[in-house]
Amino acid sequence: MGSSPSSSSMQATLEARSPRLHLAGVGPSWFGGHQVATQISNAMHLLFPAGERFFVRSVLHYEDRLSPGLAAQVRAFCKQEGRHAQAHERFFENLRARGYDIDAILARYEHTAFAVVEKNLPPALRLSITVALEHFTAMFAADALSRGALDHAEQEMADLLAWHAVEELEHKAVAFDVLCEVAPSHALRIAGLLFASAGLLSFWLAASRALLAADGIGVFDAIRALRTSSTPPLTGPNALWGGLLEYLHPDFHPNDVDHSALIARTLADLRTREVIAAPGISGTSRRRTHRRSEAVAATTGAAEDA
Ligand SMILES: [Fe+2]
Ligand SMILES: [Fe+2]
Numbered sequence: 145m146g147s148s149p150s151s152s153s154m155q156a157t158l159e160a161r162s163p164r165l166h167l168a169g170v171g172p173s174w175f176g177g178h179q180v181a182t183q184i185s186n187a188m189h190l191l192f193p194a195g196e197r198f199f200v201r202s203v204l205h206y207e208d209r210l211s212p213g214l215a216a217q218v219r220a221f222c223k224q225e226g227r228h229a230q231a232h233e234r235f236f237e238n239l240r241a242r243g244y245d246i247d248a249i250l251a252r253y254e255h256t257a258f259a260v261v262e263k264n265l266p267p268a269l270r271l272s273i274t275v276a277l278e279h280f281t282a283m284f285a286a287d288a289l290s291r292g293a294l295d296h297a298e299q300e301m302a303d304l305l306a307w308h309a310v311e312e313l314e315h316k317a318v319a320f321d322v323l324c325e326v327a328p329s330h331a332l333r334i335a336g337l338l339f340a341s342a343g344l345l346s347f348w349l350a351a352s353r354a355l356l357a358a359d360g361i362g363v364f365d366a367i368r369a370l371r372t373s374s375t376p377p378l379t380g381p382n383a384l385w386g387g388l389l390e391y392l393h394p395d396f397h398p399n400d401v402d403h404s405a406l407i408a409r410t411l412a413d414l415r416t417r418e419v420i421a422a423p424g425i426s427g428t429s430r431r432r433t434h435r436r437s438e439a440v441a442a443t444t445g446a447a448e449d450a
Pocket of ligand 2: 278
């Protein structure tokens, strides 16, 4: 692989943020009022936490062999992924409260993907699969943020997904650079892409099908519903196809595409609306500050934008 392994280690330190989210009130058709598009998106939510913990295990396996700068990036990457997993698991409670047997879906997914497949793959291939899945998440993130797909989501879900998307773009090169340092093979990277594509597609379809079946919606009805003009913009096939073609090139590096403006714009919006804190302010400090300002507003009668 022809790219610089040091490129992610030269980035600013990644920040693991704690967004303020109230996911309990998210509605049953939070994505554009479209039941099928919402369930397909919910299915992706179900895959995130266990998938992200797999990413963490894959990169941490090599922590002792990394240059100091990249090892620091890996630890920050793991913190970001850990918080993403926790946030999506909080949304699981919403789905359980609506009566979906998501624990059965999760049990099948986690048994097949991790108890069986992960256990039987060598560490370098697990890392290569992680690198490919990180490329997928970066492609989804850039597409969702740049095409305004989240404008069709309820605000709390849009905030959750925008925060997750922006951190995916921030750390998009970390796992790739680990692979460059410990197992720099184009063939291995492409093998990881094949495993990742097959796994993501099959688990996403299975989870979507199970959630839609619980609503009494069959596969053909779902396809018909997705063809209507009321369907919110799901991730664009053209963007995905373009991203995959780039990934096949031997000299590909995630930082070939500069997402810094998209990252800055999204972070500014999240900060303006106090979903995330300004840099250097912890979530706890922000909550204290916010409670204090709420108390001031209550005593003065001033409006408080919560
Ligand atoms: Fe993530
Ligand atoms: Fe990630």
